[in-house]
Amino acid sequence: MVRDFITSHSTLWNGKQVFCLATMGLFSGDGAGCAARLLKGYGAEILGGLHLKMPDSICDIKLLKRSPEEDRALIKAADDKIDHWAEKIKAGEWPEEGLRAYHRLAGLLGQRLWFSGKTKDYSDKLNISEACVGCGSCASLCPMGNLSIQGRKAVAGGRCTMCYRCLNSCPKRAITLLGKKVIQQYNCDMVLKNGR
Ligand code: SF4
Ligand code: SF4
Incomplete structure (x- = not known):
């Protein structure tokens, strides 16, 4: 979906400064990096990347479900992380989560090798x-x-x-x-x- 959005608006990105923010359930090796690489290919300047762990919407897999209290704690941690980086960015320091080579390797080994078949295309499996x-x-x-x-x-x-x-x-x-x-x-x- 994100890939489709970026590619179908490919003429928009040239010369734009972009900060990539990726939300995740359990793990996102290079979620921000996947978008960043595509955007860069269309001429965007990538300012930074940030990963935020959030409550997971996948409600038919037991492993991914947490209690409301645990979800609230996640949201609080995400808010705190945003506040932290907002202050750093104001001072000129940008986060680089998901953008480094080791993030790319982690995304490949931890996600794409296992799940890309399920998420690559739109699904008709409902x-x-x-x-x-x-x-x-x-x-x-x-x-x-x-x-x-x-x-x-x-x-x-x-x-x-x-x-x-x-x-x-x-x-x-x-x-x-x-x-x-x-x-x-x-x-x-x-x-x-x-x-x-
Ligand atoms: S059909 Fe698919 S895209 Fe539409 S609301 Fe359900 S999960 Fe989302
Ligand atoms: S139409 Fe059927 S599947 Fe859709 S929300 Fe209502 S009961 Fe559920």
């Missing part, structure tokens, strides 16, 4: 179970217009970016993607309640 009641919530939320209601049931096309928005909002937990069952839906309001 499963919608019989529990669907055709409420339309998922279709109205999908940023790709990938879902429609046909015969009082949600139907998916082949343009899913795996953002997990529909999985986290379905009142019947009827949608799965990478896993077989929705374990815990990520709810931003719940996480931020009593938060910072």
Whole structure:
């Protein structure tokens, strides 16, 4: 999705100064670097890169789920990191997370070799179970217009970016993607309640 955005707007980047900020669930070896390399190829000047660990939206893989308290702690740590680097940037020092050769190697060994097959293209692997009641919530939320209601049931096309928005909002937990069952839906309001 990011690659498509950058390449389809390739004429925009020449001469632009860009700071690459990548969010991640567990690990992002060179998330900022992947975008930076592409942008650089189109003539952008890369000022720096920063990786922020955030609550993970993938709600059908148990390994990736944390409690609301743990998610709040992650958001607080991300806020603190942003504050820290904002001060440094004001003083002229930019972070270089994801931009170095060793980050690239870490991204290759820790991510792309294992997951690129799953995330390289848009997905047509969304499963919608019989529990669907055709409420339309998922279709109205999908940023790709990938879902429609046909015969009082949600139907998916082949343009899913795996953002997990529909999985986290379905009142019947009827949608799965990478896993077989929705374990815990990520709810931003719940996480931020009593938060910072
Ligand atoms: S949100 Fe769930 S129940 Fe509602 S239409 Fe979509 S899949 Fe069906
Ligand atoms: S995961 Fe995201 S892109 Fe894919 S169908 Fe659901 S809302 Fe649309």
